[in-house]
């Protein structure tokens with residue numbers, strides 16, 4: 001008997017008892033649909049997170065230093081170091097961040113005030129909608145000029161901030177010299193909720209002349225690793241202690257995010273995978289019942305010349321077909337569910353080709369695997385005993 | 391033992407040599423076949439008779455390659471079947487033997503044509519040839535117009551004809567029938583029997599089991615069994631005389 005014949009037989013048997021076939025498939029449908037949906041959604045979330053982080057600059061390296069009385073990282077030395085390594089670094093900017101109360105007349109709010117260098121804007125690919133950014137002269141002169149984000153414009157100036165307007169940071173009067181272009185719908189704690197001032201002023205506000213944080217821009221994300229290495233050597237040379245400084249980059253963060261979401265995918269996929277296993281056991285169970293019910297049929301087929309492998313094929317293919325049809329329905333439902341849930345959560349989620357192929361392969365494999373035992377039971381029936389049953 | 395028509399110089403179709411089939415039931419053993427030797431030639435029509443439990447079905451299963459003997463030798467068409475493995479036995483059943491069962495044993499989910507095609511399916515025939523041969527076999531038993539029907543849409547007689555068509559379709563050397571008329575009314579029984587007789591006259595070798603003396607009377611040769619042994623082997627007329635004599 002050919003495999004094609006075995007498929008025809010399987011089709012007949014499945015159509016012959018639609019309700020039972022459907023119930024048997026149900027486990028596979030649910031299992032496959034959940035595997036596909038969960039993996040697809042996780043993939044969507046991962047991509048969303050990664051693209052969010054990428055916007056923040058994948059070529060940036062952050063350095064924090066705990067300056068001590070005897071060992072200090074000096075700003076000018078850092079600039080010099082960056083200059084010397086211009087094959088790796090585009091530039092550097094100190095970053096002195098703190099939260100302060102800012103006031104304009106009776107309006108007041110607490111926001112993050114960041115002291116930066118003159119290259120900050122360019123290195124972070126930020127844009128201004130008005131005015132200019134902080135310049136070298138502002139830093140040298142400790143000029144009380146500030147660049148503000150659109151959230152500050154909305155909240156502190158009622159949406160009407162003009163260049164030259166003044167406001168107070170921690171009681172000191174600052175003049176608006178530039179306004180940053182809206183980036184994140186002017187929401188609180190977003191990249192629009194910012195005030196930039198010269199770093200020299202920020203250190204003074206913080207009550208210390210030491211700068212504990214720098215942002216280095218590598219030429220591109222490929223040179224980040226090399227940049228981290230030279231920075232490590234440089235900082236170790238000064239601090240003599242690895243605990244007194246940290247070097248981190250978006251690449252590391254991205255890797256961490258990737259590992260974490262990957263882990264989450266594996267766990268969710270694993271849970272969904274268990275339902276596939278349960279579905280397989282369901283199929284085995286039904287096939288075993290089916291073999292018992294069809295003992296007479298098996299006996300008749302054997303009396304007419306069916307060999308062991310003919311019977312074997314008949315049952316294995318039937319199990320595999322039930323399982324695979326369930327798998328395909330599961331893939332379709334999983335596809336729709338991923339799309340629907342994805343757009344409900346506002347992420348771009350689609351089932352991955354890999355998860356579809358995996359689900360298809362696993363469902364066919366489970367059918368064959370769990371169909372094997374009942375099939376070999378059927379195949380090894382003694383024809384006389386089988387014929388005698390009613 | 392008597393001489394029969396066409397055996398001269400021919401090798402027998404069936405040669406059973408001292409066959410034992412012994413079932414171990416706990417500590418007691420049941421000798422379902424207790425030393426049976428029987429030779430059947432091409433073209434014979436043999437009826438096996440005997441009381442229930444005398445071992446008729448057991449020897450029939452061995453002749454039909456559904457089972458192998460505990461001891462003894464069975465030569466079918468020159469091949470030793472008594473030591474064969476299950477797949478070799480399947481091939482013998484497929485190519486050499488046509489079964490007719492008391493319960494017809496048609497598959498309920500297949501239509502008549504598909505049922506008759508089954509031996510050809512396992513014999514590796516292509517779809518076109520299967521259909522053609524199966525339709526021919528159905529025509530031979532006179533129910534080719536019913537080919538689309540499922541078994542439950544057919545009368546008992548039609549189902550038995552279907553099962554005869556299935557037995558014939560592979561052109562087997564031997565047709566075996568275990569109580570083929572046991573489930574039929576007397577009129578249909580007669581028809582089926584006439585048909586078997588006709589098949590025999592066309593040259594088919596037939597071995598059937600029966601309770602019914604009128605059925606046995608149709609055969610050329612009657613073999614009577616008792617307690618797993620052959621107690622009579624002769625022509626139908628001789629059998630009748632012996633039975634009458636008591």
Ligand SMILES: Nc1ncnc2c1ncn2[C@@H]1O[C@H](COP(=O)(O)OP(=O)(O)O)[C@@H](O)[C@H]1O
Pocket residue numbers: 413415420421422440441442443444445446447448449
């Ligand atoms: N599988 C078996 N296991 C045990 N005993 C069996 C088996 N098959 C047949 N027998 C016994 O063998 C004897 C002959 O049985 P059988 O050939 O079916 O008789 P008949 O067909 O003449 O009625 C009976 O006593 C029966 O109980």
Ligand SMILES: [Mg+2]
Pocket residue numbers: 446447448
């Ligand atoms: Mg019997």
